[in-house]
Amino acid sequence: MAQKVLMKGNEAIGEAAIHAGCQCFFGYPITPQTEVAAYMSRRMPKVGRVFLQAESEVAAINMVYGAAGAGVRVMTSSSSPGISLKAEGISYIAGAELPCVILNIVRGGPGLGGIQPAQSDYFQATKGGGHGDYKLVVLAPSSVQEMVDFVQDAFDIADKYRTPVMIMGDGMLGQMMEPVEFKERPKKELPEKTWAANGLRGREKHNVINSLFLKPEELEAHNNKLQEKYREIEKNEVRYELYNCDEEMDLVIVSYGTLARICKNAIKMLKKEGINVGLIRPITLWPYPVEAFDKVVDKTKHGFISVEMSCGQMVEDVQLAVNGRKPVHFYGRSGGMVPTPAEIANKIKGIVGGAK
Structure with missing residues (x-):
């Protein structure tokens, strides 16, 4: 090695x-x-x-x-x-x-x-x-x-x-x-x-x-x-990671790059409060991993949330991949601001209605 x-x-x-x-x-x-x-x-x-x-x-x-x-x-x-x-x-x-x-x-x-x-x-x-x-x-x-x-x-x-x-x-x-x-x-x-x-x-x-x-x-x-x-x-050449997507989920985060690591910490925080959230991490941004959404779309109650360090760009590809089957939400920070796990968790709690 x-x-x-x-x-x-x-x-x-x-x-x-x-x-x-x-x-x-x-x-x-x-x-x-x-x-x-x-x-x-x-x-x-x-x-x-x-x-x-x-x-x-x-x-x-x-x-x-x-x-x-x-x-x-x-x-x-x-x-x-x-x-x-x-x-x-x-x-x-x-x-x-x-x-x-x-x-x-x-x-x-x-x-x-x-x-x-x-x-x-x-x-x-x-x-x-x-x-x-x-x-x-x-x-x-x-x-x-x-x-x-x-x-x-x-x-x-x-x-x-x-x-x-x-x-x-x-x-x-x-x-x-x-x-x-x-x-x-x-x-x-x-x-x-x-x-x-x-x-x-x-x-x-x-x-x-x-x-x-x-x-x-x-x-x-x-x-x-x-x-x-x-x-x-x-x-x-499509590549992606599915994280915590084996069971029924309240929501699925879609995030890539360094921010996907922050989202994983938010998922751990939410789990302690009884909220089960999965993650799709696109590794190829093009070609986009549409098949990942097909695998989890029936497992998520409240749909998907695109979490980005932008004003909303990848969310359009998320919407295309979901194709109206479930709601698509968005949370982003811009200008070099990096979302914290707590911020992401709070946004998700607002969508799914708090602890289960």
Whole structure:
């Protein structure tokens, strides 16, 4: 068994990327993810790989485009306003069908907002963010260990489907320290990158990486191909956790990331008062785990409550998943305010009517 080490989330995710075979990292400093770039600036040259601090977030994502087009594993990281600046490049990468990993350590917004943790980039991550009909696979870890584990998963998913994958954490997850281990995993059988623009290599013609289709018939055919790929991802890559959902429940919380851990404490508090509450924790924010709702919808008396560090974003996907079968409630804090277990418990008591 690998020895556990105490690491800050931002630094752990950098080390995990190195273990996953990341050859290039391009980034730009922005709180609260700057330690990712700082860590990679020290470590990547020591292991013979490329670190480059770009002159801007726009430059960084286009460097990712270039390295991904050459067929190497590449990663970038940023925080909310920086991801907005990368959005055009992310759309190009998705359109060109290039694999890469993008890390967003979310801070409060809109605008410059603040540097405290938030989940208000949910729409940006799961509904596109940039222009055109594309999707990102979005993984939402709830611990530093999951951040580490999901990096390997993200690179593998990206290579398997030729698509960008986002890992979305928050300021708490990036800054907290927890013990982690870097597990050696068996290598997955992944498709060879015969499409990469990396020289002739025995081919008669050079590969060309492109997302421009001037004929509408060709662009529609390309979009149809992308949508077919997204349907395949929806079949194969959905991930979620069901917590305390085995028996009849008064209510089911839906929450992700670090906030799901806080919700688990609220569930324990409520249990002492005779109120039984379950939790659906989406791990893939896209593809969204609709099947989890089908498993518990008949077990909950008062329906569902989406608990978020936003003004209400994931609640729309909860409503779509529930599809009118039960009520859907919402509780959120914004601007970097983090709900406490007691606040969540009080909100739930107001819905279910106090102790049973």
